Amino acid sequence: MTIYDIAEEAGVSAATVSRVINDRPGIKESTRIKVREILAKYDFSVSAQARGLVNRSSMMIGILISDIRNLHYSEGAYIIERKMLSSGYCSIIMNTGSDPSQMASSIKSLSERRVDGFILIGSAFANALVKEAISKYLGELPFVIENGRLGMPGSAEILADDRKGAFDAASYLIERGKKRIAFINSSSTPSNMLKIEGYKQALGERAIIVDGAEDSYEGGYEATRRLLSEDQDIDGIIYAVDILALGGVRAALDLGLDIPGRLSLIGFDNSPYSFISNPKLSSIDSRLNELSEKCADVLLRMLKKEEVEKEIVFPPLLVLRETT
Amino acid sequence: MTIYDIAEEAGVSAATVSRVINDRPGIKESTRIKVREILAKYDFSVSAQARGLVNRSSMMIGILISDIRNLHYSEGAYIIERKMLSSGYCSIIMNTGSDPSQMASSIKSLSERRVDGFILIGSAFANALVKEAISKYLGELPFVIENGRLGMPGSAEILADDRKGAFDAASYLIERGKKRIAFINSSSTPSNMLKIEGYKQALGERAIIVDGAEDSYEGGYEATRRLLSEDQDIDGIIYAVDILALGGVRAALDLGLDIPGRLSLIGFDNSPYSFISNPKLSSIDSRLNELSEKCADVLLRMLKKEEVEKEIVFPPLLVLRETT
């Protein structure tokens, strides 16, 4: 069913039907009503495809995420999808994994779909291949990157201050009298590298960095267990992500260590995991949800050709619970 | 940039360019190479929009989810998105919430986008409004519903046997000598209603059902705490979803009850929450990931006009950990 079918039954032209559908002015009220009636009668649904072709706007955006199963990405995707939809934009969501060439190919896909703009969630997208793919395929499109720096002209960057987050966490533990404070990291994303920097800044010579833990509960468990048995004096650990810390909590408990008396633990992101943890996990709130909200805001404004700030940084918050 | 621009530079017609792009046979090798060269030179990306218009296929599918932040939905979305993409289909993901009228309006959106098919994840979609919206707007489209019954002609239903899952869990606790076994439910989805049925089937007269807990960690905590203080003899609890059970674990611990000696707890879905829990949670594995995989499989087959089974049921597995 097309607008021509509607037009025919209404005894008007397709142009008129189009005007009614789009609420354009300059239509006799009686015609408008007549057409609306027939539209309703057939539950007519316009082809966004055809419309997009002539309007040069698909009213779709792309959301690229390394892995939506990751709780804090799914929250971001949720917030952005809802906000965009309420302004009429559908979201194409793609999981790219952490492989830059996969990311690049997703970017090409988005280009073929003729999205009106897109959002990259996570610092993992801040790499050369992605940059190249964007300038090749999505050159002029507005986009925003959440918590990553790409330094491209058409884009906005909404950032968490990860360095400060780690610095604050470490400083807090030092203040509380902890002497040997370690940092357990998983993947080497730009975001995690900043956390390490902040941690080092606070610890200086006394920094103890465990790198390359698998990015999971088990990864945190193993890394913590190993660290704790190799170095009996560790009395504080900061983790690059909450889920690692949950594994760490269990490892410490299995080793019979008192939390937080003997050992303090701090996670990162203040995700729902942190209060699901038992004992509840203290965590650095990177305010990712607010970042996501802001991402959608900013993209929407860019889509309307409004001027936007190209860089917004959200300061972190240290949330204390039962592991410190 | 369009195929006409490419055609002009290559000194051929648009039809030829189209043939090269789509790897159609019957093109002189030298022409093919020449055209490919120019395509590459400009990083040409075809308009899926225009192509879709003529092919009557957008190569997009819709995925409707009540809330992707829910871990087991995000896993489903992940699996489906990846699988569909590897067959060339992009996924439009929409969070509908639990309001049927929201679901209906999302269905209309999908129709305007001219998706080639769609997947409904969750039994919450098994309601009259959704059914009506589908037959209005997406009448002939192939679709599959994960863990819900809609009973519509064009669809396939991939189901978990929730009744049996709850029955097995309850039976297990009875076998282990538990005397007062409660069931804590959150939302009244069809899926949860089946769980209650299975539970009742095992418990008979002795059924103790707590309904209407909020669907969250806190909800599980509150409901459990109240139940346990009102009825001191409870020695087993089954929860409609894992996250509730995590709250329950903490409530029991706060009350000083020994798990599993004094009180056994069993969750539902065997989600990642279950092994993040401390103590680790025993849970009924509804095999949702396998369901999701199957959903994508089946939809893909429907899209190819192949015959498919209209109903597939996955039997549940009881996974024992530290709370039983």
Place this chain on the structure above:
DNA sequence: ATGAAAGCGCTAACAG
């Protein structure tokens, strides 16, 4: 206030 006609970027049928 309304219609005719052109065109968005692509594919397919038909010629040659």
Place this chain on the structure above:
DNA sequence: CTGTTAGCGCTTTCAT
């Protein structure tokens, strides 16, 4: 092996 033509479903001038 390749080009011409028509048309997918819509919007938008430009007339009237």
